[in-house]
Amino acid sequence: MTLHLLHDARDPLALQTLTAQSSMGCPPPVVVFLSPGDVSPELPGATVHRLTATSRGTPNGEIGYARLVDMIFAADKVIAW
Numbered sequence: 320m321t322l323h324l325l326h327d328a329r330d331p332l333a334l335q336t337l338t339a340q341s342s343m344g345c346p347p348p349v350v351v352f353l354s355p356g357d358v359s360p361e362l363p364g365a366t367v368h369r370l371t372a373t374s375r376g377t378p379n380g381e382i383g384y385a386r387l388v389d390m391i392f393a394a395d396k397v398i399a400w
Contacts, residue, residue, distance in 0.1 A: 320349055320394050320395055321346070321394065321396045322348075322351065322394035322398070324398070324399045324400065325354075326353050326354055326399075326400065327354060327400070328359055328360055329360070334360055337362050338363070341363050341365060347366060348364075348365045348366075349368070350365050351367075351369070351370055352367070352369045353370050369381050370383075
């Protein structure tokens with residue numbers, strides 16, 4: 320699994336790269352938005368999460384710091400944008 324950590328949900332290069340990877344048949348990326356905010360861009364084929372200050376995950380894709388650390392260690396590759 321490739322884990323993408325995005326500080327800015329509007330980063331055009333990151334969004335373009337993730338969209339291109341999905342359309343090329345690459346394994347679906349896992350994306351974690353690190354900045355607070357209500358709007359997450361549409362990334363077809365990607366699993367999207369948002370980091371929150373809470374330690375519990377919620378059904379709408381929000382994860383806490385402990386889950387993020389677990390995801391980092393489980394990933395084959397981590398890319399920070």
